[in-house]
Amino acid sequence: MRVRDVCHTYATDDGPLTVLDSVSLDVAPREIVAITGPSGAGKTTLLSLIGGLESLQAGSIEVADLSLGSLSGDALAAYRRTTVGFVFQDYGLLGTLTALENVELALTFAGLRAAARRTRARDLLDAVGLAARAAHRPAALSGGECQRVAIARALANGPRLVLADEPTGNLDEHATDRVLDLLRSLPGEHDCTVVVVTHNANVAASADRVVLLAASHLAPAERLS
Numbered sequence: 001m002r003v004r005d006v007c008h009t010y011a012t013d014d015g016p017l018t019v020l021d022s023v024s025l026d027v028a029p030r031e032i033v034a035i036t037g038p039s040g041a042g043k044t045t046l047l048s049l050i051g052g053l054e055s056l057q058a059g060s061i062e063v064a065d066l067s068l069g070s071l072s073g074d075a076l077a078a079y080r081r082t083t084v085g086f087v088f089q090d091y092g093l094l095g096t097l098t099a100l101e102n103v104e105l106a107l108t109f110a111g112l113r114a115a116a117r118r119t120r121a122r123d124l125l126d127a128v129g130l131a132a133r134a135a136h137r138p139a140a141l142s143g144g145e146c147q148r149v150a151i152a153r154a155l156a157n158g159p160r161l162v163l164a165d166e167p168t169g170n171l172d173e174h175a176t177d178r179v180l181d182l183l184r185s186l187p188g189e190h191d192c193t194v195v196v197v198t199h200n201a202n203v204a205a206s207a208d209r210v211v212l213l214a215a216s217h218l219a220p221a222e223r224l225s
């Protein structure tokens with residue numbers, strides 16, 4: 001992943017608010033990078049830009065040889081579906097669906113038959129240690145289990161890049177450790193690169209590299225801390 005000179009300004013009632021000012025970040029294949037920084041610094045904005053959820057205003061973002069600024073609407077939708085996998089603090093699972101169905105839903109566009117989708121979803125739940133919980137709805141799962149389902153879902157279409165926004169923000173220490181183990185296993189087990197936004201010192205410490213986003217700029221964490 002290569003982020004180059006990305007700037008982002010929101011229009012607010014109080015006038016333009018620049019949250020990213022010439023932000024650049026290279027992440028190597030299978031690297032795990034943690035982004036930290038104060039609340040409101042623009043971490044979610046940066047992750048949304050990388051994930052193609054927010055449109056690029058200035059600068060460039062390349063992921064797996066795709067340049068996001070030049071993708072058409074359809075190509076961008078395909079990028080969001082298959083090249084990246086998103087994990088959110090609040091899991092983002094559908095409450096009316098079981099764990100298995102939540103993962104299957106992400107496979108809707110994968111061109112698999114229903115039976116193959118079900119098999120793949122089961123395999124993914126197995127990979128996150130939740131095979132026995134497949135038939136439970138989110139309300140009957142712990143926060144840590146929900147987050148592992150969300151990670152299984154993010155992996156559904158074999159993403160090259162997993163983007164996680166405070167994935168352990170709602171979890172206790174034990175559940176955080178399990179999610180952390182899972183994130184750490186992704187490069188080796190699923191051949192993906194991981195960018196994780198976190199306030200958790202353990203999560204940051206277990207990344208290959210930590211960067212700090214503050215005052216609209218990004219820098220290696222040790223230089224500013």
Ligand SMILES: Nc1ncnc2c1ncn2[C@@H]1O[C@H](COP(=O)(O)OP(=O)(O)OP(=O)(O)O)[C@@H](O)[C@H]1O
Pocket residue numbers: 010011012017019037038039040041042043044045046
């Ligand atoms: N759609 C929007 N319109 C206007 N301002 C926005 C919008 N989205 C975010 N902002 C503002 O941009 C700034 C950066 O927001 P962002 O969510 O990226 O921060 P963050 O670093 O993720 O914070 P946190 O750690 O609290 O999640 C904040 O001041 C926020 O209020």
Ligand SMILES: [Mg+2]
Pocket residue numbers: 043044045165
């Ligand atoms: Mg945020």
